[in-house]
Amino acid sequence: MILITGGIKSGKSTFALKKALEYKKRAFLATGVPFDGEMKARIQKHKEERGNLFDTYEEPLHVVDILEKVDGQYDVVLFECLTTYIGNLYYYELNIMEFIDKLVDKIASMKSEVIVVTNEVGWGIVPENKLARQYAETLGKTNTKLSNIADEVYLVVAGIGVRIK
Amino acid sequence: MILITGGIKSGKSTFALKKALEYKKRAFLATGVPFDGEMKARIQKHKEERGNLFDTYEEPLHVVDILEKVDGQYDVVLFECLTTYIGNLYYYELNIMEFIDKLVDKIASMKSEVIVVTNEVGWGIVPENKLARQYAETLGKTNTKLSNIADEVYLVVAGIGVRIK
Amino acid sequence: MILITGGIKSGKSTFALKKALEYKKRAFLATGVPFDGEMKARIQKHKEERGNLFDTYEEPLHVVDILEKVDGQYDVVLFECLTTYIGNLYYYELNIMEFIDKLVDKIASMKSEVIVVTNEVGWGIVPENKLARQYAETLGKTNTKLSNIADEVYLVVAGIGVRIK
Numbered sequence: 118m119i120l121i122t123g124g125i126k127s128g129k130s131t132f133a134l135k136k137a138l139e140y141k142k143r144a145f146l147a148t149g150v151p152f153d154g155e156m157k158a159r160i161q162k163h164k165e166e167r168g169n170l171f172d173t174y175e176e177p178l179h180v181v182d183i184l185e186k187v188d189g190q191y192d193v194v195l196f197e198c199l200t201t202y203i204g205n206l207y208y209y210e211l212n213i214m215e216f217i218d219k220l221v222d223k224i225a226s227m228k229s230e231v232i233v234v235t236n237e238v239g240w241g242i243v244p245e246n247k248l249a250r251q252y253a254e255t256l257g258k259t260n261t262k263l264s265n266i267a268d269e270v271y272l273v274v275a276g277i278g279v280r281i282k
Numbered sequence: 283m284i285l286i287t288g289g290i291k292s293g294k295s296t297f298a299l300k301k302a303l304e305y306k307k308r309a310f311l312a313t314g315v316p317f318d319g320e321m322k323a324r325i326q327k328h329k330e331e332r333g334n335l336f337d338t339y340e341e342p343l344h345v346v347d348i349l350e351k352v353d354g355q356y357d358v359v360l361f362e363c364l365t366t367y368i369g370n371l372y373y374y375e376l377n378i379m380e381f382i383d384k385l386v387d388k389i390a391s392m393k394s395e396v397i398v399v400t401n402e403v404g405w406g407i408v409p410e411n412k413l414a415r416q417y418a419e420t421l422g423k424t425n426t427k428l429s430n431i432a433d434e435v436y437l438v439v440a441g442i443g444v445r446i447k
Numbered sequence: 448m449i450l451i452t453g454g455i456k457s458g459k460s461t462f463a464l465k466k467a468l469e470y471k472k473r474a475f476l477a478t479g480v481p482f483d484g485e486m487k488a489r490i491q492k493h494k495e496e497r498g499n500l501f502d503t504y505e506e507p508l509h510v511v512d513i514l515e516k517v518d519g520q521y522d523v524v525l526f527e528c529l530t531t532y533i534g535n536l537y538y539y540e541l542n543i544m545e546f547i548d549k550l551v552d553k554i555a556s557m558k559s560e561v562i563v564v565t566n567e568v569g570w571g572i573v574p575e576n577k578l579a580r581q582y583a584e585t586l587g588k589t590n591t592k593l594s595n596i597a598d599e600v601y602l603v604v605a606g607i608g609v610r611i612k
Contacts, residue, residue, distance in 0.1 A: 120605065122604070122605060123405075124402060124403075124404035124405040124422065124570065125404030125405075125408065125418050125419060125422050126404055126418070126419045126421075126422025126423050126426070127404060127422055127425075127426070128422075128426045237405045237454060237570075237604070238405065238406060238407050238408070238454075239405075239406070239454035239455030239456055239457060240289065240402075240405035240406060240454040240455075240567045240568065240569075240570035240571060241405060241406020241407065241568060241569070241570060241571020241572070241574075242406070242568050242571060242574045242576075242579045242582070242583055243455065243568070244406075244407045246407075247485075249407045252407070253407055253455050253456070254455060254456045255456075256456075257454065257455050257456025257457055257458075257605075258456050260457075260605040260606075261456070261457070261458045261605050261606035263605070264605035264606045264607055265606060270604075270605060270607060272604050272609075274287070274402070274435075274437050274446055275285065275287060275422075275425040275426050275428070275429035275435060275446075276425075276426035276429045276430060277429055277435060277446050277447050279437075279446050281604055281605075281607050281609050282607050288570075289567060289568075289569035289570040289587065290569030290570075290573065290583050290584060290587050291569055291583070291584045291586075291587025291588050291591070292569060292587055292590075292591070293587075293591045402570045403570065403571060403572050403573070404570075404571075405454065405567075405570035405571060406570060406571020406572060407571070409571075409572045411572075414572045417572070418572055439452065439567070439600075439602050439611055440450065440452055440587075440590040440591050440593070440594035440600060440611075441590075441591035441594045441595060442594055442600060442611050442612050444602075444611050
């Protein structure tokens with residue numbers, strides 16, 4: 118699998134799209150839920166960028182079921198993104214580490230190549246908000262778990278994908 | 283052109299100064315406006331660090347005019363920095379993307395070498411403040427635009443300039 | 448000396464532990480003070496991870512005295528971490544730069560190998576809170592000072608230690 122991480126608007130999604138286009142049969146697993154207008158606009162923009170280059174699957178929570186369903190049918194599954202997915206788990210107050218461990222296990226055993234887009238959110242002043250702090254820690258830990266099973270890891274800075282594994 | 287990015291107090295400015303001193307005729311384009319005492323002290327400190335090694339031009343908004351004026355007259359123009367420049371555009375509520383696109387176009391066509399100092403601000407928890415969020419996105423996008431036309435890009439971490447392009 | 452930096456939950460501590468285990472006689476200098484339950488849990492977790500692989504010294508402020516005491520008696524001293532140490536200096540309203548300069552001088556002259564764990568906290572939106580801003584600047588400057596005297600510097604991203612010096 119391939120892990121792609123970086124800050125806000127660092128060019129991660131564009132880099133991930135380009136990577137995915139190297140494969141022939143492509144699925145896109147979208148985890149974003151249009152909670153508000155800002156999110157809606159972002160999702161719409163992403164959709165237009167992809168055009169019909171991918172079969173799109175939208176699922177905010179039960180992503181493992183989707184991965185199971187599509188595994189082997191596609192050359193690549195682009196998972197966009199871990200950041201919103203973990204946000205969704207917090208929003209619905211689910212057992213987060215259980216969901217994450219299942220996701221990591223599933224990804225590790227997939228026949229299709231999986232590209233996961235995630236975020237770096239822990240390089241600022243530790244937030245005073247406890248939930249934000251826990252979220253940052255959970256995302257950080259999950260990034261490390263995925264990086265451990267990844268064949269390639271890229272840190273995207275100013276649109277440049279720096280390969281770090 | 284050369285793009286230099288990194289976090290707060292990562293040593294970007296010192297690294298940029300050193301880079302600029304490799305050139306003979308040097309201009310410094312300062313975008314900082316001394317809004318408060320903290321900013322005034324920072325600008326003063328930067329001035330002392332530069333001494334008389336540069337001809338200094340101060341301009342918070344119409345930087346393209348300055349770049350036009352100095353182009354070809356200097357071997358290098360050190361632009362310090364994009365972070366405050368975009369902050370100024372927000373402060374005066376100008377048409378930000380129009381200003382930025384003009385700046386990127388101008389830099390792309392300059393005869394003098396241009397060194398742009400910018401910041402990474404999108405590696406923390408997404409700020410709740412909408413303006414801060416938009417600012418982070420705008421700066422991120424602009425960094426990518428400049429990185430696309432850059433010959434060299436450095437990410438400065440703990441004083442070390444890591445070349446990533 | 449070896450400097451190890453990165454974001455929250457990036458895997459810095461685990462990477463640092465692994466580095467330290469390459470040496471035979473090991474001391475661990477813990478600067479964390481269990482201010483609250485969250486901090487207490489974190490310290491406890493770190494202790495369990497280390498087991499009895501290290502002799503542990505706990506000191507929130509007068510770390511130079513400890514370094515003096517242990518110097519030469521151990522092959523490696525793992526200093527965990529600069530982030531909480533500088534936080535402690537702020538908390539007790541001490542003369543921060545004086546403490547830091549003494550620390551940097553001491554580390555520079557040590558016979559034992561020293562591994563310092565620190566954090567990147569300046570890659571987000573500049574915090575509105577003045578103290579947080581000053582803290583981020585102080586930590587950034589200190590990271591650069593230590594990086595200047597370091598033989599090796601690692602930036603840890605998603606568990607991967609990227610050597611940058």
